[in-house]
Amino acid sequence: MERVGRRSRSSGNQGDLRLRKSRRTVETTVTFLEMTSPAAQRVPAPANVKLALMLAENPPVHFYRYLYDTIGRSHLWVDRRRLSDAELAEVITAEGVDIFVAYGNGVPAGYFELEWRNGGEMWLAYFGIIPEFRGRGLGKWLLSEALAAAWLKVPERVRVETCTLDDPRALPLYQRLGFTPYERRQKIMEA
DSSP: OOOTTSOOOOOOSHHHHHHHHHOOEEEEEEEEEEESSOOSSOOOOOTTSOEEEEEOSSOOHHHHHHHHHHHHGGGTOOGGGGSOHHHHHHHHTSTTEEEEEEEETTEEEEEEEEEEETTTEEEEEEEEEOGGGTTSSHHHHHHHHHHHHHHTTOOSEEEEEEETTSOTTHHHHHHHTTOEEEEEEEEEEEO
16 A cells, blocks of 8 residues: 655656656546454464564565565555665664564565654554465455554544555455545556
8 A cells, every 4th residue: 555645756766767757647536444443353364374573673675675566566665765775774673663573484574664754543554465476365464564563552533545556455454444434536647
């Protein structure tokens, strides 16, 4: 899920030059959702894959970029690709940011990023499954684990945003696990 509402900074590096050449505008509908209490129960792990979930403490930028790019490529995630390595390192190691990586059969299968904000809000900033693991029940389990980790911090609410560029199963999944939409906006973004 790409945070389409966040402004990105230009880094001036070679990757940024490639993005500038290929940018186009895309219209999307962004849905903002929230939960004000924890889910009643957690989703069990799927039986068809050996899973482990780990907090990535000070993840290397190259590893984060691998997760972000591999998951986000088909959904036009671009904001963090536009950051320099130094800018991205600052964001992903900031106080209040937790990144969890799911491993399936010993390799990365997905990740989620939680961001604590002032005012008692916890944002599920990024969430996604590596393409080879999609359609195997991992999304429900990983989202359930993300929510459990978020509510351990005792926020007033947990929020997430998704858009029509994300996987079409994202919005219904968020709602099934307890999120309620509170706002929708049309957005034109550079892809």
